[in-house]
Amino acid sequence: MKAHIKITLKPGVLDPQGKAIEHALGSLGFNGVDEVRQGKFIEVELAEMDEASARAAVEQMCEKLLANTVIENYAYELVA
Amino acid sequence: MIRTAVIVFPGSNCDRDMKVAMEAVTGSPVAMVWHGDAEVPACDVMVLPGGFSYGDYLRCGAMAAKSPIMRDVIAKAKAGTPLLGVCNGFQVLLETGLLPGALMRNASLKFICRDVHMTCDNNETFFTNCYRKGEVVTIPIAHHDGNYFASDDDVARLEGDGRVVFRYSDAVGNATPEANPNGSVANIAGISDATGRIVGMMPHPERLFEKALGGTDGRRVFESALFSVTEATT
Numbered sequence: 279m280k281a282h283i284k285i286t287l288k289p290g291v292l293d294p295q296g297k298a299i300e301h302a303l304g305s306l307g308f309n310g311v312d313e314v315r316q317g318k319f320i321e322v323e324l325a326e327m328d329e330a331s332a333r334a335a336v337e338q339m340c341e342k343l344l345a346n347t348v349i350e351n352y353a354y355e356l357v358a
Numbered sequence: 359m360i361r362t363a364v365i366v367f368p369g370s371n372c373d374r375d376m377k378v379a380m381e382a383v384t385g386s387p388v389a390m391v392w393h394g395d396a397e398v399p400a401c402d403v404m405v406l407p408g409g410f411s412y413g414d415y416l417r418c419g420a421m422a423a424k425s426p427i428m429r430d431v432i433a434k435a436k437a438g439t440p441l442l443g444v445c446n447g448f449q450v451l452l453e454t455g456l457l458p459g460a461l462m463r464n465a466s467l468k469f470i471c472r473d474v475h476m477t478c479d480n481n482e483t484f485f486t487n488c489y490r491k492g493e494v495v496t497i498p499i500a501h502h503d504g505n506y507f508a509s510d511d512d513v514a515r516l517e518g519d520g521r522v523v524f525r526y527s528d529a530v531g532n533a534t535p536e537a538n539p540n541g542s543v544a545n546i547a548g549i550s551d552a553t554g555r556i557v558g559m560m561p562h563p564e565r566l567f568e569k570a571l572g573g574t575d576g577r578r579v580f581e582s583a584l585f586s587v588t589e590a591t592t
Contacts, residue, residue, distance in 0.1 A: 291507065292541070294465050343424060346417055346453065348460040349507060 279324045281336045283354040285345045286317035320344055324356075332356055360384045360587045361401040365431060367393040367422045372408035372445065372564060379564035380405070383580035393425040402587045403440050404431055406447030408500070408562060418461060418503045419449030428454060440484045440555040440583065445501055448548070448558035457549055457558050458516070459508030464501070465541025471500040473573070474539050476524045476547045476561065477531045483554035484586045486523055488578035494531045495575040497524075497561035499539060499547075504560040506542035506549075516549055524548035524559055 287293050293315050300314035322339070324332050336354050345352040362380045366373045377388040380403075391398055393411075398404060412421035422428065432454055435441040443451035451457045464470060473496050478489040489495065508516070516522055524547040528537040533545040540560075548559030563576030 291462075292465070294463055294467050294505075294541070298467055343420065344416070346420070346460055348452075348458075348509070349462065 279332055280357050281322045281354050283320040285350050285352050288351050291349050360386050360584055362388045362403045363391050363398050363401040364388055364405045364407055365391050365427055367411035369411045369413055370407050370409035375564045376405055376407045379567040380580055384584045393427050395427050397430050398434055403583050406443040406450050408445030411446055419453040422450045423453035435556055442485050443558040444562055445560055448560055451558040456556055458512040459506055461503050462505040462507050463503050464505050469502040470539050473498045475527050475529050477527045479525050480520050480523045483523055483550045483557050485557045485579050485582050488582040488585055496573055497563055497576050498565045499561050501560055504540045506546045513543055521550050522546055523550050523557055
């Protein structure tokens with residue numbers, strides 16, 4: 279089982295990198311692009327365990343290390 | 359006699375400068391403690407130096423905050439051993455949760471390495487008691503991720519409790535937006551815990567601690583530590 283984890287900046291936290299990407303997209307002619315936010319994607323292979331244990335483990339990983347919950351939110355899904 | 363321990367992580371690169379500055383000012387040898395060790399030797403002051411611990415993987419300071427030695431550093435700091443974090447060391451302090459907030463990419467997205475002005479807004483901490491309150495000092499910054507962020511509640515608490523220790527300013531002490539090099543909320547350059555024994559700051563006092571380096575405004579961080587230890591033992 280794998281966990282696909284997405285880590286994004288919380289709404290309201292300024293994302294200068296997202297802003298720079300937004301400007302670059304605009305200069306390439308992609309009009310109507312707004313509110314670009316940059317984040318991280320992390321894939322973790324989990325040893326055999328039931329879904330409830332896997333969810334508990336992934337949430338602990340995010341809380342303890344993968345995300346800085348002062349500035350970041352996380353979301354994940356478990357995939358076969 | 360003051361016993362200092364500088365914690366060294368893979369990727370630390372200001373650890374030796376910190377040792378030189380601390381030894382020059384205090385006249386006492388400094389212990390270098392490797393990140394993989396389990397215990398910090400008995401000491402009066404602990405320092406987390408600048409650099410790029412663990413290559414800044416994941417987030418600046420995130421991996422270092424979880425390294426084996428940090429369990430003991432955190433325990434000792436909570437038990438009252440003073441702890442200074444400079445630059446990457448400040449990032450590590452925030453990642454441990456010993457101080458509130460986070461350090462994000464500079465608003466300009468550029469690495470900034472230059473001398474900046476700042477005011478010492480709290481001269482009652484363990485590491486700043488040799489400064490005058492409100493005094494403008496010049497200390498270099500050298501970072502890509504020094505943009506201090508904290509929730510409105512945390513910032514209000516820091517301000518209300520006088521825990522903002524250094525604040526970026528112009529040459530006469532005004533904390534203007536123009537004098538803010540990296541986008542930090544409220545121009546914050548350094549903060550302390552409620553006891554004043556844990557201080558984190560982005561500027562590098564060890565880089566301007568003697569005339570040969572071009573200035574001495576950083577020196578009093580170390581003199582303050584020496585004074586604090588000496589005063590406590592006499």
